[in-house]
Amino acid sequence: MDKPTHLIEYETMLLGRHRHLDRSAYTLLSRIRTAGMMSIGQLSEAFGLDVSTLNRHTSALLRDGLAERIADPDGGIARKFRLTEAGERYLDDERTKNIRGLEKVLADWTPEEVAEFAAFLGRFNTDVERLGGRSWPRPDPASRQESGTR
Incomplete structure (x- = not known):
C-alpha cells in the first residue's frame, strides 16, 4: 500500500463504516431531495442500478414512511417518489448528526x-x-x- 492511489482507496473504504443510516436510504433520500421527485426509471439512470435493486430500496423507504409514490404532476405515466415530512425530518436529523461528527473530527x-x-x-x-x-x-x-x- 505504498502508492497514493492505494491509500486513497483504503481511506475511502474506511469512510463508509461511519454511516448511521443505511447508506442506500440516505443516498436515495438525498438525491430525491436535491433533484426533486423521481421515477424508478430516473433513479435507475441516476444511480446506474437495475430496477429490481431500486425497487427493494425504495420499498424500504415506503414501508418506513420516509417516501411516498405519487402520480407524476407533469402527467407522465410513471409514478414518482417524493420525501414525506417524516423523510425530510429523518434526512435532516441524519445530516445534522453527520455534520456534528465531522465538526468534531x-x-x-x-x-x-x-x-x-x-x-x-x-x-x-x-x-x-x-x-x-x-x-x-x-x-x-x-x-x-x-x-x-x-
Whole structure:
C-alpha cells in the first residue's frame, strides 16, 4: 500500500463504516431531495442500478414512511417518489448528526484546511461522475451556508 492511489482507496473504504443510516436510504433520500421527485426509471439512470435493486430500496423507504409514490404532476405515466415530512425530518436529523461528527473530527483543522479538503472531495466526486457519465446535483452555495456546513 505504498502508492497514493492505494491509500486513497483504503481511506475511502474506511469512510463508509461511519454511516448511521443505511447508506442506500440516505443516498436515495438525498438525491430525491436535491433533484426533486423521481421515477424508478430516473433513479435507475441516476444511480446506474437495475430496477429490481431500486425497487427493494425504495420499498424500504415506503414501508418506513420516509417516501411516498405519487402520480407524476407533469402527467407522465410513471409514478414518482417524493420525501414525506417524516423523510425530510429523518434526512435532516441524519445530516445534522453527520455534520456534528465531522465538526468534531475537524475541530483541530484550520478553516483553510477544511475548505481545501472539501474542495478536493468535490473535485474527486465530480471527476468520478464525469467518468461514469452520471452527474450528481449539488445544493447551491447559499443553502450550504444556511445549513451551517463548513
